[in-house]
Amino acid sequence: MSDGQIVVSGLTKHYKNVRAVDNLSFTVEPGRVTGFLGPNGAGKTTTLRMLLNLVKPTAGTATIGGQRYADLKDPLRTVGAVLEASSAHKGRTGINHLRVICGAAGFPRQRADEVMATVGLTPAAKRKFKGYSLGMRQRLGIAAALLGDPQVLVLDEPANGLDPEGIRWMRDLLKALAAQGRTVLVSSHLLSEMQLLADDLVIIAAGKLVRQGTVTQVMDSMAHSAQVRVRTPQVEELTSALTALKATVTPNGEGALMVAGIDAPGVGRAALKAGVELHELTLERPDLERVFLELTAGKAAIR
Amino acid sequence: MNLVRSEFLKIRTTNAWWLFGLGAFAMLALTFLVNALGAYYALSEPTPEGLNPDDAATFEATRDVVYQAANLYTSGQFFGLLFVLLLGIVVITSEFQHQTVTTTFLSTPHRTAVILAKLVAAALAGAGYWLVTTALNIPATIIFLSTQDVSNQLGEWPVLRSILLNLLAYVLWGVLGVGFGVLIRSQIGATVTAVALYLLGTAAGAIFFTLFANWLDADWISDLQYGLPSIASGLMVSGTNIPGQPVFWVGAVVLVGWSVLTGTIGTLITRTRDIS
Numbered sequence: 001m002s003d004g005q006i007v008v009s010g011l012t013k014h015y016k017n018v019r020a021v022d023n024l025s026f027t028v029e030p031g032r033v034t035g036f037l038g039p040n041g042a043g044k045t046t047t048l049r050m051l052l053n054l055v056k057p058t059a060g061t062a063t064i065g066g067q068r069y070a071d072l073k074d075p076l077r078t079v080g081a082v083l084e085a086s087s088a089h090k091g092r093t094g095i096n097h098l099r100v101i102c103g104a105a106g107f108p109r110q111r112a113d114e115v116m117a118t119v120g121l122t123p124a125a126k127r128k129f130k131g132y133s134l135g136m137r138q139r140l141g142i143a144a145a146l147l148g149d150p151q152v153l154v155l156d157e158p159a160n161g162l163d164p165e166g167i168r169w170m171r172d173l174l175k176a177l178a179a180q181g182r183t184v185l186v187s188s189h190l191l192s193e194m195q196l197l198a199d200d201l202v203i204i205a206a207g208k209l210v211r212q213g214t215v216t217q218v219m220d221s222m223a224h225s226a227q228v229r230v231r232t233p234q235v236e237e238l239t240s241a242l243t244a245l246k247a248t249v250t251p252n253g254e255g256a257l258m259v260a261g262i263d264a265p266g267v268g269r270a271a272l273k274a275g276v277e278l279h280e281l282t283l284e285r286p287d288l289e290r291v292f293l294e295l296t297a298g299k300a301a302i303r
Numbered sequence: 304m305n306l307v308r309s310e311f312l313k314i315r316t317t318n319a320w321w322l323f324g325l326g327a328f329a330m331l332a333l334t335f336l337v338n339a340l341g342a343y344y345a346l347s348e349p350t351p352e353g354l355n356p357d358d359a360a361t362f363e364a365t366r367d368v369v370y371q372a373a374n375l376y377t378s379g380q381f382f383g384l385l386f387v388l389l390l391g392i393v394v395i396t397s398e399f400q401h402q403t404v405t406t407t408f409l410s411t412p413h414r415t416a417v418i419l420a421k422l423v424a425a426a427l428a429g430a431g432y433w434l435v436t437t438a439l440n441i442p443a444t445i446i447f448l449s450t451q452d453v454s455n456q457l458g459e460w461p462v463l464r465s466i467l468l469n470l471l472a473y474v475l476w477g478v479l480g481v482g483f484g485v486l487i488r489s490q491i492g493a494t495v496t497a498v499a500l501y502l503l504g505t506a507a508g509a510i511f512f513t514l515f516a517n518w519l520d521a522d523w524i525s526d527l528q529y530g531l532p533s534i535a536s537g538l539m540v541s542g543t544n545i546p547g548q549p550v551f552w553v554g555a556v557v558l559v560g561w562s563v564l565t566g567t568i569g570t571l572i573t574r575t576r577d578i579s
Contacts, residue, residue: 049579079409087406096312099312103308
C-alpha cells in the first residue's frame with residue numbers, strides 16, 4: 001500500500017466566512033513531479049496543511065499511500081515536507097535544528113550531518129539560523145524533509161527566494177527524486193518554473209479544482225485558445241476575409257495580426273482564396289502562463 | 304522518551320535557559336542576603352514589647368530556628384519560580400514564534416504526546432534549576448547558621464521536607480509555564496502577562512484577600528489568597544506552621560491542582576487547533 005500515491009477526495013475547509021478549499025479531489029502519482037498551481041489565496045497551502053494533519057478538514061479526506069498522515073507509523077520516513085522557509089528557531093544553529101528533528105523521530109544523529117551535506121550547507125552547519133539567507137533557509141528546510149529518506153515529498157513554494165542557481169539546483173534535485181520513484185508534489189505560482197519541472201499539473205482556483213493532467217494534456221485542453229500569427233501587406237483584405245469565416249482578428253501592435261477561432265491551414269486557404277500575399281503564418285501555442293491565467297481568470301484571489 | 308530528549312535538546316540549543324538561569328542566580332544571591340539578614344535579627348533579637356497577641360505569636364513562630372533554616376535553604380524561590388515559569392512558557396511559545404511547531408507536529412502527529420513531552424521537559428528543567436539553587440543554598444546556609452552558633456538543622460524533618468517540597472514547586476511551575484504558554488501563544492504576550500500576574504497579581508491578591516477579610520471580619524477569606532499559585536508555593540515550603548496560615552500541604556495541593564488544570568486545558572486546546 002505504501003506506493004506513495006496521494007489521494008485527495010472531497011477535501012473541504014471552511015473558515016468563518018470563506019470556503020478556503022471547496023470539495024477538492026485529485027490524485028498525485030509516484031515517480032513524477034506534480035505541480036500544484038493556483039493564484040495566491042487559491043487554497044494551495046491550506047490543502048497541503050490538511051494533507052499533513054496540521055489543519056483539520058471541514059469535510060473530505062487526504063491520504064498518502066492509503067493512510068491519513070496522522071495514522072502513519074513513521075511519518076518522517078514516509079513523507080518529507082517543506083512548508084515555510086522560516087521554520088527554525090532564529091537562535092539555534094542549522095545542524096542543531098536537524099538534530100532536534102532526528103531526536104523526535106528517533107533517527108541517528110549522523111543523519112543530520114548527511115542531509116546537511118546533501119543540500120550543500122555543511123560549511124554553514126554551525127551558524128545560527130538568523131544568519132542564513134533565504135536560499136540557505138530553503139535548503140535547510142529541504143534537508144529536514146530528506147532526513148527520513150521519505151517516499152513522498154511535499155513542498156510549498158520551494159523556489160521562493162532562491163536565486164537562479166538555487167532554482168536550478170532545486171529542479172535537478174526534485175527531478176532526481178522523482179526519477180527514483182518518489183512522489184513529488186510542489187506548489188508554486190511560478191509558472192515558467194513549473195513548465196520546466198513538472199510532469200503533471202493540478203490547477204486550483206478559489207479552492208476548487210480547475211484542471212488536472214499531464215502538462216501536455218492541460219495545454220492541449222486549452223488548444224482552442226491557440227492563435228495564429230500572420231503578416232501581410234494587405235491587412236484590410238485579409239481581415240475581412242477572415243472575419244467572414246467568424247474568426248477574430250486583432251493587430252498585435254508589431255505589424256502582425258493575431259487570429260483566433262481558426263487554425264493555420266484555414267488562414268492560408270482564406271488568404272489564397274482572397275488573393276492576399278502572406279509573409280508569415282505561425283501557430284502560437286499558449287504557454288503555461290497564458291493557460292493558467294485563462295483558467296483562473298475571474299476567480300478573484302482575494303475573497 | 305525520544306520526544307522528551309528532543310524537547311530537552313530544543314531547550315539546550317537556545318539561549319533562554321541560561322539567561323533565565325543567570326537571572327535566577329542573581330535573584331538567589333539577593334534573596335539569600337535578605338533572608339540571612341532577617342534570620343540574623345529574628346534569631347538574636349527578643350520579641351518586641353507591646354505587640355498584640357496575634358502578632359506576637361506570629362513573631363514567636365518566625366523566631367524558630369527550624370523556620371529560619373527552611374527559609375534559608377529555599378532562598379530564591381519566589382524569583383526562581385518566576386524564571387522556571389518563563390522557561391516553561393518559552394518551551395511552547397517559541398514554537399509558534401519561530402513557526403517550528405509545523406516541523407514538530409510533522410515529526411509527531413500525535414500532539415498530546417508532544418505536549419506531554421514538553422511538560423516533562425519543562426518539569427525537568429525546573430528540577431535542574433532547583434538542583435543548582437539548592438546546591439548553592441545548602442553550603443551558604445550551613446555557613447551562615449554556624450556563624451550564629453546554630454547547627455545546620457538538616458536533621459530536622461520539616462527542613463528537609465521544605466527542601467524537597469521546593470523541588471516539587473520548581474517542577475510544577477515548569478508545568479504551569481507550558482500550560483500558560485498554550486493559552487497565550489504570543490511569546491511577548493505570554494511572558495509579559497505572566498510576569499505581571501506573578502509580581503503584581505501576587506501582591507494584589509494578598510492585599511485584596513486580607514483587606515476583604517478584615518472588612519467582612521471573616522478569616523477564611525484571607526485564606527483564599529493561598530489559592531494563588533505563587534502564594535501557595537511559599538506556603539508549601541514553610542518549615543513550621545505560622546499561626547493564621549493553612550498547613551503546608553494545602554499549598555502543595557493547590558499547586559498540583561493548578562498544574563493539572565493548565566496542563567489539561569493546554570493539551571486539549573492544542574489537540575484540535577489548526578496550525579497555519
